[in-house]
Structures are given as structure tokens and as C-alpha cells.
Amino acid sequence: MSTPDIFNQFFDVHSHIHDHPEHLEVFNMKTKWNCPMGTRPSDWELVHEAAMKNPNRVIPGFGVHPWYAHEVAENDQWKDTLKEYLEKHEKAVLGEIGLDKIATNPVSKERYDLPTQLEIFKYQFSLAASLNRVVSVHCVQAHGYLLEYLRQLKPDQFPPKIMLHSYSGSHEIIKAVLKLPKKVGSRFYFSFSKLVNLRTKKLTDNILMIPKNRILIESDANTLEMVDQVMEDICIALGEIWGCENTEVAEITFKNSLEFFGLEE
Numbered sequence: 001m002s003t004p005d006i007f008n009q010f011f012d013v014h015s016h017i018h019d020h021p022e023h024l025e026v027f028n029m030k031t032k033w034n035c036p037m038g039t040r041p042s043d044w045e046l047v048h049e050a051a052m053k054n055p056n057r058v059i060p061g062f063g064v065h066p067w068y069a070h071e072v073a074e075n076d077q078w079k080d081t082l083k084e085y086l087e088k089h090e091k092a093v094l095g096e097i098g099l100d101k102i103a104t105n106p107v108s109k110e111r112y113d114l115p116t117q118l119e120i121f122k123y124q125f126s127l128a129a130s131l132n133r134v135v136s137v138h139c140v141q142a143h144g145y146l147l148e149y150l151r152q153l154k155p156d157q158f159p160p161k162i163m164l165h166s167y168s169g170s171h172e173i174i175k176a177v178l179k180l181p182k183k184v185g186s187r188f189y190f191s192f193s194k195l196v197n198l199r200t201k202k203l204t205d206n207i208l209m210i211p212k213n214r215i216l217i218e219s220d221a222n223t224l225e226m227v228d229q230v231m232e233d234i235c236i237a238l239g240e241i242w243g244c245e246n247t248e249v250a251e252i253t254f255k256n257s258l259e260f261f262g263l264e265e
């Protein structure tokens with residue numbers, strides 16, 4: 001099925017390809033668009049460079065991931081740096097941000113502190129709303145906390161579009177999010193990856209619950225070499241679930257991505 005056309009309509013909405021910056025020198029993947037997500041101040045410059053070198057193929061993301069929330073919590077300097085990077089890139093995403101109830105610190109072996117994650121997450125979510133930037137949200141076993149927070153916000157406190165990346169929650173959460181009042185629910189998109197979602201049984205049920213125009217695909221890869229293969233795999237999985245050709249999956253998700261990022265093509 002690997003026609004070159006299909007890769008031309010692959011929009012990888014969430015990756016970490018800058019984790020191996022040496023591969024970025026030769027930007028030789030077939031997947032058309034890529035969105036490397038910064039996870040902490042020390043990787044934002046790499047994301048910025050990838051976007052500068054490939055302006056028609058990269059949408060950068062700048063944010064503090066829940067695994068690094070504790071690293072920035074002591075000193076507010078990162079907030080100014082974050083705003084500076086966002087200002088440099090008109091279309092940049094605020095991401096990756098989020099909540100993670102199960103990940104553990106590889107050094108201390110302790111779970112990352114949830115109140116700190118919540119504080120850093122809420123700050124970034126409201127910054128995205130005030131700067132009118134889209135967000136990419138990582139949420140692992142913390143969807144209850146996320147929903148509780150979302151339910152107390154007014155419509156103008158939401159970013160223009162919100163992506164729940166490698167979505168791993170239940171269908172109750174999908175229903176609740178899509179039903180958020182005053183059309184806020186229509187701002188939510190759900191993205192799926194081979195690396196996270198093909199391991200879970202609930203993928204089919206979740207996909208079928210979400211309107212087709214709100215589904216995105218991503219690699220979540222941390223090396224550029226992996227991107228094409230895992231994008232193709234998640235595309236095939238979606239085609240099986242939707243009962244359609246892979247080219248149609250590529251077309252639909254590409255169009256959804258352009259809408260999500262406010263791009264025209």
C-alpha cells in the first residue's frame with residue numbers, strides 16, 4: 001500500500017524527533033508534516049531549530065511535560081522563555097503539557113508529584129487560552145482530574161483547539177469532553193499512535209465514538225527514522241476500524257490536522 005501519495009497526506013501531529021537531533025540534519029522522512037513537541041526548557045532550542053530549517057514541514061511545540069514539572073517548579077524563569085519561543089513561531093503549539101498519574105522518576109523511583117503537575121499544567125493551559133494557541137495534552141490515568149479542571153472553566157478560558165494526544169482514556173471521558181457546554185466540546189481532537197494505542201483493546205471502541213473530523217494521527221516517535229513506519233501502521237489500523245481505504249484515512253486525518261493548526265493547503 002505504500003504509495004508516495006499517502007505519505008504526502010500524513011500529518012504527524014505529535015513527535016519527539018528532536019531527541020535525536022543528528023537525524024534532523026537530513027530531514028528525509030516521507031511523512032509530510034511533523035510536530036516535534038518540546039518537553040522542557042532544555043529541548044526547546046532543538047525544536048525551534050527544526051522548525052526554522054523546515055518551515056513547510058514542521059510545526060513546533062513548546063511546553064513542559066508532566067514528567068519535568070518538578071524541574072521547573074522552583075523558578076519561574078521558564079515562563080518568560082516559553083513565551084519567547086511561542087512568539088517566534090506564530091503557529092506553534094503549546095505542548096507537550098499534561099498530567100500523568102503513573103510515570104515514575106527514573107532516579108528517585110517515586111511517582112511524579114501530582115499537585116506540582118497540576119499547577120504547571122493549569123498555568124500552561126490558561127497561557128494557551130490567553131495567547132490563542134492550540135495545545136497538545138498528555139494524560140495518563142488522570143482523566144478524572146483533567147475533566148474536573150475543564151468543567152470549572154468558562155468558554156473563554158479554553159485554548160482555541162485542544163488535542164488529547166495518544167488518547168488512552170475511557171469512552172465516558174470522550175463523551176464528557178465532547179459534551180462540554182457552549183460548543184467548547186467541538187474544540188477537542190483526539191490523536192492516536194501506534195506506539196501507545198495499538199497496545200490497547202479499547203482503540204476500536206474509542207475511535208468509533210469520536211466524530212471522524214476530530215481524529216488525528218501521530219508517531220510519538222523519538223527518532224525521525226521511525227516516523228514513516230509507525231504513521232503507516234496507525235493509518236492501516238484506522239482504515240480497518242473505519243472500513244475504508246488507507247488513502248481515505250490519510251485524506252481525512254490530513255484535513256483534520258490542517259483545521260486543527262489553522263493551516264491552509
Ligand SMILES: [Zn+2]
Pocket residue numbers: 014015016037096138220
Ligand atoms: Zn509526547
